[in-house]
Amino acid sequence: MLKNRFTLLLLTILSFSWLISCEESTINPFEDEKSIYSVYGALSMDRSINYIRVRKLDTPLFADSTLKIDGIVTFTDLETGISNVLKDTVVNFSGNFTQNFILDQILELNRTYELKVERSDGAAVRSSFTTPQQTDVDININFPELQCETPITFTYKNVRDPELIQMEVGILHNGNLNWAPMQIVGRLTHKPNADEMTVVMSPRNLMVEVFPPIIPDIPNFNTYLLFPTVSCAAVENRKFHIRYTHFGAEWNEGKPRMGQIDFESGIIDNGLGFIGSYRTGEFSFSLGDSDEDLAEI
Structure with a gap:
């Protein structure tokens, strides 16, 4: 599997x-x-x-x-x-x-x-x-400090439906920066009545995208319950990298x-x-960051 x-x-x-x-x-x-x-x-x-x-x-x-x-x-x-x-x-x-x-x-x-x-x-x-508009990113945790299980709300603004955001996660482990598209746990969705796409992911959820375990062959299994094969403690520099691509509306229509x-x-x-x-962007954050730190990204 x-x-x-x-x-x-x-x-x-x-x-x-x-x-x-x-x-x-x-x-x-x-x-x-x-x-x-x-x-x-x-x-x-x-x-x-x-x-x-x-x-x-x-x-x-x-x-x-x-x-x-x-x-x-x-x-x-x-x-x-x-x-x-x-x-x-x-x-x-x-x-x-x-x-x-x-x-x-x-x-x-x-x-x-x-x-x-x-x-x-x-x-x-x-x-x-x-072409897409300027892509603005908001990150919010509503907690004093970011830990492995802290839910993070990622909001990409100025994304008009049916424009799309593709999000990738990068994690440094054993000297290698490992990248993977977000497709196992997280699903970005359009916010009703707003030109925004959003997803909620904890650092552990992000780790699953890059270091996935064997996924149970169970209908409607909740992938948010998965644990990665590499723990948050093993993340070098405690840093998480996010890379995103903002696709214009035509990408949804043409399905390329x-x-x-x-x-x-x-x-x-x-x-x-x-x-x-399409246009791209990248940002990063670290375990231990405060809500104020994340607001400045």
């Missing part, structure tokens, strides 16, 4: 890495007679350069590098009206040539952009997306986080694929 869980975790991490690596991956779209182009762009707000992959759907998958898309790719800020024509580069991945277009600009917070691929005969593929893209999701007008943005 434990071996299977680690295998599933590895596949999830590899799938996520595949999704946000626009230069190193290839796309294999499902054919659609009504669609013109397949587009794919997982755009990081933390980088000044991103890549958007575009492919003619009538081009053979293993075509050579001379078969370009016969079109112009433009990227427009719909608030300012500023539009840029994107330059391209051809990438050879295991004999499969893909045409990547270079987006050389910082994506602004809470801004709507449109990507358009226009063929030489005037037919066009369009997709728009809105599980290693698949819903090509029928309707987010690409007259085409197939996915385009959306």
Whole structure:
């Protein structure tokens, strides 16, 4: 059971890495007679350069590098009206040539952009997306001091439903900083009538995410009752690291986080694929911190 869980975790991490690596991956779209182009762009707000992959759907998958898309790719800020024509580069991945277009600009917070691929005969593929707002994090314990069993309320603000937060936990043990996505115990949920996502986790619960035990094969088992294979006392520097990713609303619609893209999701007008943005952040806290210490994170 434990071996299977680690295998599933590895596949999830590899799938996520595949999704946000626009230069190193290839796309294999499902054919659609009504669609013109397949587009794919997982755009990081933390980088000044991103890549958007575009492919003619009538081009053979293993075509050579001379078969370009016969079109112009433009990227427009719909608030300012500023539009840029994107330059391209051809990438050879295991004999499969893909045409990547270079987006050389910082994506602004809470801004709507449109990507358009226009063929030489005037037919066009369009997709728009809105970037996340500034992600604010509140941490509250309502206790004088953080201990292993103290419940911590994590609140991520400015997360408009259906935007999403993915949270990872990092713990230093035996000289290694071990990271794992929060998926065994904790589940971030949207707060009703508020642009917030929240979860309550103790340090022991966070330890379970990184050092999971064998999980009982019992229906509806309460994973909050689990104990990690490494104790809180073994955490070096008594420090817990949290890394989060704030995904725009399109990630919920296109479902790309599980290693698949819903090509029928309707987010690409007259085409197939996915385009959306995300931003990341990181913070840390320690056992023994006071509520006031945590409020300053």
